[in-house]
Amino acid sequence: MTTTEAGPDAAAAITQEPHGGRGTAWWGMVVLIMTEATIFASLLASYFFLQAAAKEWPLDGIEAPELSKISLMTLVLLGSSAPMFWAEHGIRKGQVWRLKAGLIMVILMGSSFFAFLSLYEYPELTFGMKDNAYASIFYMTTSLHGAHVVIGLLMLGVVLIKTFQGKFTAERHVTVEVVGLYWHFVDAVWIFVFSSLYLSAHLK
């Protein structure tokens, strides 16, 4: 290695134009999401581990969860990523109205999912979390996801307020992107939770 090796390109580096990478907040969120995804992966792995060790599944003659309504709500939750994308694209072009409208849509769809889960799905369940390991892991996984939905909704709410305060522009909207990313993650994780806890329980 020679002493001059890096001279030229280091100097070049300094004068180069920025080329639109992501900011630290975005990177931070991505890494956080990776670790959160691993939490869900560990829980789902635990679910299948317990299933593999069990003679019957679900345990103690509990019925596999009913599918029709939750499938519909799944569509609502996953669908909420669409207005989020639409809103993000809007603000990139400076269209604040799209951000407002999109966020309101997302929040409505997300809250109806959560309302369904907590007001309808949970009270309907015939088992409690102390009954057996199946019940425990079912409650643990769904409620952890529910908590993520709530946190996502709270963050979206803050973004909405800021939007109405006119804080976001075509150039300055990192928060929107970061919160949007989180919301997409909450949606994506549900696909895995749904397929494991609901769909796979019906496979024989």
Added chain:
Amino acid sequence: MTRARRRALSLPALGLVLLAACSRQSPNALDPEGPAAKSVASVAWLMFGLATAVYVVVAGFIIIGALRGKKESRISDGAFIWIGGLLVPCVILGGLAVVTVKTTDTLRKPDANPLRIEATGYQFWWAVEYKDEKVTTANEIRVPAGRPVEIGLHSKDVIHSFWVPQLAGKVDMVPGQRNVIRFTAEKPGEYRGQCAEFCGLQHAKMALLVIAEEAGEYQRWVTRQQRPRGGPSSEREAAGEQVFMRSSCAGCHTVRDTEAQGTLGPDLSDFGGRKSLGALATENNRANLAGWIENSQSIKPGNLMPPVQLEPDELLNLLEYLENLR
């Protein structure tokens, strides 16, 4: 490399083993008394040899490298990395992988016509059941020398681990699961074992004894256990039996063919023939036994048998009774 050479090589590193091994009582895994432990011990010697060689060579490079100062060298950086870092380790590890698979295979192969036993771990003792013979005992496992043994391992409470170093490696006793350990004790003798998984307050004093006997002697013991129990042979014994049945003892302990059918503590049907007390916590003699009954907590603090208050003569009778249980 011959075996002798291998041993010679590992001498420096393991001189200490040999030194300590002079104490014959040690449950020394490198002083094996059965095929399972023997094959592990030979793997161990092989690896001690290899390890010593690797250590000497690599440490040699480091020390010489540090001491030699700045001199030209014919060994390039690349040679170090490719040969020392990649090639040699891969060869050694490949060899070890083969040894692993071969030894594991032989160790896991079931023997023909083994003696079948079921052992269950409790905090902090062992229940032992000879299913075919319909014999139950505790803490001391009698086996005929030379015959393969297969023990099914269970646990009633927490995880324990069954380890008799001179006969075989460890296998855990996990609640809700049946694991199996296989070994053969080649020569008659007593082999000390100990619980190897931390299981609470008295993990330290949860030991056991495997007693290998000549086939005939073993058979005599079994037959004695299968015979219906006769009545007490003396007045004192009879009085002791009364004490045992009336006080709390019978609620926790079983004595075959009596109304004592408790299962919280060790089966005492052959207690008089046991060498030890409280899973090898102490020697089984009159003084210790009296102390144990009055307050086992002073001998084995934290064990699950409560102190029992008895009048002195009650105690004497009880001791007489217990000592004659065979």
Added chain:
Amino acid sequence: MTVTEERPPTPEEEHEAIEILWEEAPGAPGFFASVDHKRIGMRYIYTAFIFFFIAGLQALLLRAQLTSPDSQVMGPQTYNQMFTMHGTTMIFLFNTPVLAGFGNYLLPLQLGTRDMAFPRLNAFSYWIFILAAIFMYSSYLVGRPPTGGWFAYVPNANKTYSPGINMDFWGLGVTFVGISTTVGAVNFIVTIFKMRAPGMTLNRMPMFVWSILAMAVMIIFAVPALTVGTVLLEADRLFGTQFYEVAGGGSPLLYQHLFWFWGHPEVYILFVPAAGMVATIIPVFARRRLAGYKWVAASLVGIAFISFGVWVHHMFATGLPALAMSMFSAASLIIAVPSGVLFFCLIATIWRGEVEWTTPFLFALGWFLIFLLGGVTGVMLGVLPFNWQATDSYFIVAHFHYVLNGAVVFPIFGALYYWLPKMTGRMLDEKLGKISFWIMFVGFNLAFFPMHVLGFLGMPRRIYTYSEGLGWETLNVVVTFGSALFGFGTLLTLINFFVSKARGKPAGGNPWNADGLEWSTPTSPPPECNFESIPVAAGRHPLWDSEKLEEAESGTDDATKSMGPSGALNRQTPILGGMQSDPEETMEIPEPTYLPFVLALGIAVLFVGLLIEAALVGVLGLVVAAIGITGWLWRTEADLQ
């Protein structure tokens, strides 16, 4: 900050203005509000060392009990608490945080930037660490320290067999401290990708930075498994769920899988940064560039990668299917290959270099000789049949002290001798350092080598006593003697530290004539802003590569204006694109703030609420945390505008 004069300020004026701007409030306000990575890093190191000595003292008490058969120094209850807290403290409250501390202190300096990517998060992660530590140690105040061992296997750790809040201190405490580790790792990763000096491409990063990167990636993917494991444990204990209860269809082995899926990577989380320290120290004192730079980086990353595939080797005796065990056995052997590469790169470096026998070098050499043995016994343990004899015996205790206490603690001591002069501005005494090293080295081997033998003589671990006549007496005496000697050696370094603080030789900028950017700051300790002008990294060894280090000038556009002194004048620092090493944006370095402390405090109260099962306290904690996080988000928002 505005400069009102017509003429541009002279460098001296600028220098002064920068110093005033970056100065932190003295006393308590400064203490609780600081977000400066150097202060936080030092705090981490000091706090962690307090726990090292506490846990070391516990170890010596363990040894006092084990010196003779049937000894009465302590009963089983105390002994079990003692080794549980010894292991837990060493792993969670000493090793992990002390490495995080070095990472915090050194990363921005080595990378050539003015702070970490998320300075407030950094402060937060320290507060969580110290509060979690206090949380766990408060178990002593109520006389209920945990007793389940550092891995708290169920069912022994569940409510039936461990009633009382002892194990809750452990389960909740470990979950709690995991938050700190995780956010710390997020911070490291983003800092490494976004905050390097211009010119510092990935393949010019100092090896310590590589090792922190590998460590942080392991943390991101490993700690969640531990968190899930302990959360399920606490759910069983506090709320009566059935995850690990056989009767309810749960599985005790599930806990073991979750624990070791973290537990195995964890030991490399500790080992890899320590190896990074060695790979930094060796070239400096061999006066030679690191041989096989790319190989070393690749082996650290390789170790991180393979470490996720071997966790089952901690469960070889649990009766798993033979095929599964053979695969994990093979994987455990494979991990020796990247270690071998790492080893021989360093040997090659020494071989053709000219060694300067300083104390840091001695400790690095100690690392070689000790880790070699610990690694080789690790390989033996990976061999299935061998493992069945050795597992859960003192052979294991020997193996992991060789690697943890040897391959991690020795480099940390080396790092103290090497970097403390930069941190405090004063050299440690070399003579005392060398004496300390030799006593530690001899004591170490006397303490831990005989344990291998004890294991084969049938001595299981975690026994509070043993009877006479098993042939274990002599060796246990040797072990205790060695332990005390080792402890004495560490105390000499402690003394060395205090003496040097009072009247050590001033260190100057670069006392070792070392190569890394952290030594390019003109003073020790470095100025509050680290670099008035961001340095340009012209190669892998910036201070050796050119006579005089190039420094960046402030540009006029958004991206480059923060690189020169005007960046320091505005509390800004440049940010890179990620993989590339050219500046792209400017980041504001936040002002000191109490918010991280408030948030951490709220979380601590929440955990206390769970511990004493008082819903009201838990809710109070949540409210405080909510206040903290809202305030924080509000201010983040202000920065982004």
